[in-house]
Amino acid sequence: MTISIQVENVTKEFTMQYHRTLKQMAVASLKRLPLQEKFLAVNDVSFNVEQGSSIGLMGLNGSGKSTLLKLINGVMRPDTGIIRTRGRIAGLIATGAGFHPQLTGRENLFLNGAILGMSEAETKRKFDEIVEFADIGKFLDTPVSHYSSGMYARLGFSIAVHVDADVFLADEVLAVGDRPFKKKCMAKMQEIRQQGTTIFYVSHATASVRAMCDRVLVLESGRLNFDGDVDEGIRYLQYDDADDDEENEMDSELGADV
Ligand SMILES: Nc1ncnc2c1ncn2[C@@H]1O[C@H](COP(=O)(O)OP(=O)(O)O)[C@@H](O)[C@H]1O
Numbered sequence: 657m658t659i660s661i662q663v664e665n666v667t668k669e670f671t672m673q674y675h676r677t678l679k680q681m682a683v684a685s686l687k688r689l690p691l692q693e694k695f696l697a698v699n700d701v702s703f704n705v706e707q708g709s710s711i712g713l714m715g716l717n718g719s720g721k722s723t724l725l726k727l728i729n730g731v732m733r734p735d736t737g738i739i740r741t742r743g744r745i746a747g748l749i750a751t752g753a754g755f756h757p758q759l760t761g762r763e764n765l766f767l768n769g770a771i772l773g774m775s776e777a778e779t780k781r782k783f784d785e786i787v788e789f790a791d792i793g794k795f796l797d798t799p800v801s802h803y804s805s806g807m808y809a810r811l812g813f814s815i816a817v818h819v820d821a822d823v824f825l826a827d828e829v830l831a832v833g834d835r836p837f838k839k840k841c842m843a844k845m846q847e848i849r850q851q852g853t854t855i856f857y858v859s860h861a862t863a864s865v866r867a868m869c870d871r872v873l874v875l876e877s878g879r880l881n882f883d884g885d886v887d888e889g890i891r892y893l894q895y896d897d898a899d900d901d902e903e904n905e906m907d908s909e910l911g912a913d914v
Protein backbone atom coordinates (compact mmCIF):
# COMPACT_ATOMS: atom_id res chain seq x y z
CA MET A 657 0.00 0.00 0.00
CA THR A 658 1.48 3.29 -1.12
CA ILE A 659 0.33 6.55 0.38
CA SER A 660 -0.38 9.12 -2.29
CA ILE A 661 -1.50 12.07 -0.18
CA GLN A 662 -0.77 12.61 3.48
CA VAL A 663 -2.50 15.46 5.31
CA GLU A 664 -1.62 15.95 8.97
CA ASN A 665 -3.35 18.47 11.26
CA VAL A 666 -3.57 21.02 8.47
CA THR A 667 -4.96 24.45 9.20
CA LYS A 668 -5.44 27.44 6.91
CA GLU A 669 -6.49 30.81 8.24
CA PHE A 670 -8.02 33.58 6.15
CA THR A 671 -8.75 37.17 6.98
CA MET A 672 -12.09 38.59 6.02
CA GLN A 673 -12.01 42.34 5.39
CA TYR A 674 -15.31 44.03 6.20
CA HIS A 675 -14.53 47.29 4.43
CA ARG A 676 -13.14 48.01 1.03
CA THR A 677 -12.19 51.67 1.09
CA LEU A 678 -10.05 53.71 3.42
CA LYS A 679 -13.03 55.95 4.13
CA GLN A 680 -15.21 53.00 5.15
CA MET A 681 -12.39 51.76 7.35
CA ALA A 682 -12.00 55.15 9.02
CA VAL A 683 -15.73 55.41 9.68
CA ALA A 684 -15.83 51.87 11.05
CA SER A 685 -12.88 52.40 13.34
CA LEU A 686 -14.45 55.63 14.70
CA LYS A 687 -17.60 53.67 15.42
CA ARG A 688 -15.41 50.94 16.93
CA LEU A 689 -16.77 48.36 14.53
CA PRO A 690 -14.55 45.40 13.69
CA LEU A 691 -12.41 45.95 10.60
CA GLN A 692 -11.67 42.35 9.89
CA GLU A 693 -12.20 38.87 11.14
CA LYS A 694 -9.92 35.88 11.01
CA PHE A 695 -11.37 32.43 10.47
CA LEU A 696 -10.13 28.94 9.74
CA ALA A 697 -11.09 27.85 6.24
CA VAL A 698 -9.41 24.50 6.93
CA ASN A 699 -9.40 23.50 10.58
CA ASP A 700 -7.09 20.76 11.86
CA VAL A 701 -7.71 18.32 9.02
CA SER A 702 -5.93 14.95 8.85
CA PHE A 703 -6.28 12.01 6.46
CA ASN A 704 -4.27 9.70 4.22
CA VAL A 705 -5.08 8.70 0.68
CA GLU A 706 -3.80 5.48 -0.88
CA GLN A 707 -2.39 5.56 -4.37
CA GLY A 708 -5.11 4.69 -6.86
CA SER A 709 -8.07 5.42 -4.65
CA SER A 710 -10.75 7.86 -5.63
CA ILE A 711 -11.98 10.34 -3.05
CA GLY A 712 -15.15 12.39 -3.20
CA LEU A 713 -14.77 15.66 -1.32
CA MET A 714 -18.14 17.07 -0.34
CA GLY A 715 -19.60 19.83 1.77
CA LEU A 716 -21.61 23.03 1.48
CA ASN A 717 -20.35 26.13 -0.31
CA GLY A 718 -17.67 27.78 1.74
CA SER A 719 -16.85 24.68 3.75
CA GLY A 720 -13.21 24.75 2.62
CA LYS A 721 -13.12 22.21 -0.23
CA SER A 722 -11.35 24.40 -2.76
CA THR A 723 -8.93 25.64 -0.13
CA LEU A 724 -8.04 22.07 0.80
CA LEU A 725 -7.49 21.20 -2.87
CA LYS A 726 -5.24 24.24 -3.32
CA LEU A 727 -3.21 23.15 -0.30
CA ILE A 728 -2.81 19.64 -1.75
CA ASN A 729 -1.98 21.09 -5.15
CA GLY A 730 0.67 23.30 -3.58
CA VAL A 731 -0.62 26.67 -4.77
CA MET A 732 -1.18 27.55 -1.10
CA ARG A 733 0.77 26.65 1.99
CA PRO A 734 -0.89 25.53 5.21
CA ASP A 735 -0.43 27.72 8.29
CA THR A 736 0.13 24.67 10.42
CA GLY A 737 0.38 20.97 9.71
CA ILE A 738 2.03 18.93 7.02
CA ILE A 739 1.01 17.91 3.51
CA ARG A 740 2.96 15.31 1.59
CA THR A 741 2.11 14.21 -1.93
CA ARG A 742 3.69 11.60 -4.15
CA GLY A 743 4.20 12.11 -7.87
CA ARG A 744 2.89 14.55 -10.38
CA ILE A 745 -0.31 16.40 -9.55
CA ALA A 746 -2.61 17.69 -12.24
CA GLY A 747 -6.15 18.79 -12.35
CA LEU A 748 -8.53 21.62 -12.46
CA ILE A 749 -8.79 23.54 -9.22
CA ALA A 750 -10.65 26.46 -10.73
CA THR A 751 -12.25 26.79 -14.13
CA GLY A 752 -9.78 28.44 -16.43
CA ALA A 753 -7.10 28.79 -13.76
CA GLY A 754 -3.89 29.78 -15.46
CA PHE A 755 -5.62 30.86 -18.66
CA HIS A 756 -4.57 34.18 -20.07
CA PRO A 757 -7.66 35.99 -21.43
CA GLN A 758 -5.87 37.66 -24.33
CA LEU A 759 -4.27 34.49 -25.61
CA THR A 760 -6.08 32.12 -27.93
CA GLY A 761 -7.23 28.66 -26.98
CA ARG A 762 -4.26 27.19 -28.82
CA GLU A 763 -1.75 29.45 -27.04
CA ASN A 764 -3.38 28.80 -23.68
CA LEU A 765 -3.23 25.09 -24.35
CA PHE A 766 0.55 25.26 -24.56
CA LEU A 767 0.84 27.69 -21.64
CA ASN A 768 -1.45 25.64 -19.40
CA GLY A 769 0.25 22.42 -20.43
CA ALA A 770 3.57 23.92 -19.36
CA ILE A 771 2.11 25.08 -16.05
CA LEU A 772 0.88 21.55 -15.44
CA GLY A 773 4.36 20.22 -16.11
CA MET A 774 4.10 19.00 -19.69
CA SER A 775 7.04 19.58 -22.01
CA GLU A 776 6.40 21.28 -25.34
CA ALA A 777 7.01 17.98 -27.11
CA GLU A 778 4.49 16.23 -24.87
CA THR A 779 1.87 18.93 -25.45
CA LYS A 780 2.47 18.74 -29.21
CA ARG A 781 2.09 14.99 -29.15
CA LYS A 782 -1.20 15.21 -27.29
CA PHE A 783 -2.42 18.38 -29.03
CA ASP A 784 -4.93 16.76 -31.40
CA GLU A 785 -6.34 14.56 -28.68
CA ILE A 786 -6.77 17.51 -26.30
CA VAL A 787 -8.45 19.67 -28.94
CA GLU A 788 -10.73 16.85 -30.00
CA PHE A 789 -11.77 16.13 -26.44
CA ALA A 790 -12.38 19.83 -25.68
CA ASP A 791 -14.44 20.05 -28.85
CA ILE A 792 -14.14 23.82 -29.10
CA GLY A 793 -13.96 23.57 -32.87
CA LYS A 794 -13.30 26.76 -34.75
CA PHE A 795 -12.82 28.74 -31.55
CA LEU A 796 -9.35 27.28 -31.05
CA ASP A 797 -7.72 30.41 -32.44
CA THR A 798 -10.03 32.86 -30.70
CA PRO A 799 -8.92 34.62 -27.48
CA VAL A 800 -10.35 32.72 -24.53
CA SER A 801 -11.91 35.91 -23.15
CA HIS A 802 -14.58 35.33 -25.83
CA TYR A 803 -15.27 31.80 -24.62
CA SER A 804 -18.39 30.85 -22.72
CA SER A 805 -17.83 29.43 -19.24
CA GLY A 806 -18.62 25.99 -20.65
CA MET A 807 -15.96 26.30 -23.33
CA TYR A 808 -13.45 27.51 -20.77
CA ALA A 809 -14.18 24.47 -18.65
CA ARG A 810 -13.92 22.08 -21.60
CA LEU A 811 -10.51 23.30 -22.62
CA GLY A 812 -9.25 23.41 -19.03
CA PHE A 813 -10.53 19.94 -18.23
CA SER A 814 -9.22 18.49 -21.45
CA ILE A 815 -5.69 19.79 -20.87
CA ALA A 816 -5.63 18.69 -17.23
CA VAL A 817 -6.95 15.22 -17.90
CA HIS A 818 -4.35 14.57 -20.60
CA VAL A 819 -1.42 15.18 -18.28
CA ASP A 820 0.08 11.87 -17.16
CA ALA A 821 -0.39 12.50 -13.47
CA ASP A 822 -0.28 10.39 -10.34
CA VAL A 823 -2.90 12.55 -8.65
CA PHE A 824 -5.82 14.20 -10.42
CA LEU A 825 -7.73 16.98 -8.64
CA ALA A 826 -11.12 18.03 -9.98
CA ASP A 827 -12.89 20.91 -8.27
CA GLU A 828 -16.53 21.13 -9.39
CA VAL A 829 -15.26 20.89 -12.93
CA LEU A 830 -18.40 19.46 -14.37
CA ALA A 831 -20.72 22.02 -12.86
CA VAL A 832 -20.68 24.30 -15.90
CA GLY A 833 -20.41 21.79 -18.73
CA ASP A 834 -23.41 20.56 -20.72
CA ARG A 835 -24.70 17.04 -20.35
CA PRO A 836 -22.82 15.35 -23.22
CA PHE A 837 -19.59 16.89 -22.00
CA LYS A 838 -20.24 15.76 -18.43
CA LYS A 839 -20.69 12.21 -19.62
CA LYS A 840 -17.48 12.38 -21.60
CA CYS A 841 -15.59 13.78 -18.61
CA MET A 842 -16.90 11.10 -16.29
CA ALA A 843 -15.85 8.39 -18.73
CA LYS A 844 -12.40 9.96 -19.05
CA MET A 845 -11.99 10.18 -15.28
CA GLN A 846 -13.00 6.53 -14.95
CA GLU A 847 -10.32 5.75 -17.51
CA ILE A 848 -7.54 7.49 -15.58
CA ARG A 849 -8.92 6.00 -12.37
CA GLN A 850 -8.56 2.54 -13.88
CA GLN A 851 -4.98 3.38 -14.80
CA GLY A 852 -4.24 3.81 -11.09
CA THR A 853 -4.35 7.60 -10.79
CA THR A 854 -5.42 8.89 -7.39
CA ILE A 855 -8.50 11.05 -7.84
CA PHE A 856 -9.80 13.85 -5.68
CA TYR A 857 -13.23 14.78 -6.91
CA VAL A 858 -15.20 17.73 -5.54
CA SER A 859 -18.86 17.61 -6.48
CA HIS A 860 -22.37 18.15 -5.21
CA ALA A 861 -23.76 15.60 -7.64
CA THR A 862 -24.36 12.51 -5.53
CA ALA A 863 -24.79 10.07 -8.43
CA SER A 864 -21.49 11.05 -9.98
CA VAL A 865 -19.75 10.73 -6.61
CA ARG A 866 -21.29 7.26 -6.24
CA ALA A 867 -20.06 6.31 -9.69
CA MET A 868 -16.61 7.83 -9.33
CA CYS A 869 -15.49 7.42 -5.74
CA ASP A 870 -14.67 4.70 -3.26
CA ARG A 871 -14.52 6.99 -0.26
CA VAL A 872 -16.10 10.28 0.79
CA LEU A 873 -14.74 13.13 2.91
CA VAL A 874 -17.17 15.76 4.20
CA LEU A 875 -15.99 19.20 5.27
CA GLU A 876 -18.14 21.38 7.51
CA SER A 877 -16.86 24.89 8.23
CA GLY A 878 -13.33 23.73 7.60
CA ARG A 879 -13.56 20.62 9.74
CA LEU A 880 -13.34 17.09 8.42
CA ASN A 881 -16.47 15.69 10.03
CA PHE A 882 -16.90 12.56 7.96
CA ASP A 883 -14.39 10.20 6.36
CA GLY A 884 -15.55 6.84 5.08
CA ASP A 885 -18.03 4.94 2.96
CA VAL A 886 -19.57 6.75 -0.04
CA ASP A 887 -23.23 6.04 0.68
CA GLU A 888 -22.81 6.80 4.35
CA GLY A 889 -21.11 10.09 3.50
CA ILE A 890 -23.93 11.10 1.21
CA ARG A 891 -26.44 10.14 3.88
CA TYR A 892 -24.44 12.18 6.37
CA LEU A 893 -24.82 15.18 4.08
CA GLN A 894 -28.53 14.46 3.63
CA TYR A 895 -28.23 15.45 0.00
CA ASP A 896 -30.61 12.68 -1.00
CA ASP A 897 -33.43 14.42 0.83
CA ALA A 898 -33.02 17.45 -1.38
CA ASP A 899 -36.22 18.30 -3.20
CA ASP A 900 -34.23 19.58 -6.13
CA ASP A 901 -35.83 17.10 -8.51
CA GLU A 902 -34.31 18.27 -11.73
CA GLU A 903 -30.81 18.06 -10.37
CA ASN A 904 -31.44 14.62 -8.89
CA GLU A 905 -32.98 13.32 -12.07
CA MET A 906 -30.10 14.52 -14.15
CA ASP A 907 -27.73 13.22 -11.59
CA SER A 908 -29.11 9.71 -11.68
CA GLU A 909 -29.09 9.72 -15.45
CA LEU A 910 -25.47 10.72 -15.39
CA GLY A 911 -24.66 8.08 -12.83
CA ALA A 912 -26.46 5.37 -14.74
CA ASP A 913 -24.34 5.92 -17.78
CA VAL A 914 -20.94 5.72 -16.25
N1 LIG B 1 -8.04 33.88 -0.50
C1 LIG B 1 -9.02 33.96 0.39
N2 LIG B 1 -9.03 34.96 1.32
C2 LIG B 1 -10.01 35.04 2.25
N3 LIG B 1 -11.00 34.15 2.37
C3 LIG B 1 -11.04 33.14 1.48
C4 LIG B 1 -10.05 32.99 0.44
N4 LIG B 1 -10.36 31.88 -0.27
C5 LIG B 1 -11.47 31.36 0.27
N5 LIG B 1 -11.88 32.11 1.32
C6 LIG B 1 -13.02 31.80 2.21
O1 LIG B 1 -12.74 30.54 2.81
C7 LIG B 1 -13.93 29.79 2.96
C8 LIG B 1 -13.76 28.46 2.26
O2 LIG B 1 -13.72 28.68 0.87
P1 LIG B 1 -13.60 27.53 -0.21
O3 LIG B 1 -12.47 26.66 0.16
O4 LIG B 1 -13.57 28.17 -1.54
O5 LIG B 1 -14.98 26.75 0.00
P2 LIG B 1 -15.71 25.67 -0.93
O6 LIG B 1 -14.79 25.33 -2.06
O7 LIG B 1 -16.00 24.52 -0.03
O8 LIG B 1 -16.97 26.32 -1.39
C9 LIG B 1 -15.05 30.64 2.40
O9 LIG B 1 -15.67 31.31 3.48
C10 LIG B 1 -14.34 31.63 1.50
O10 LIG B 1 -15.05 32.83 1.42
Ligand SMILES: [Mg+2]
Nearest residue numbers: 721722723827
Ligand atom coordinates in the same frame (compact mmCIF):
# COMPACT_ATOMS: atom_id res chain seq x y z
MG1 LIG C 1 -15.04 25.49 -4.08
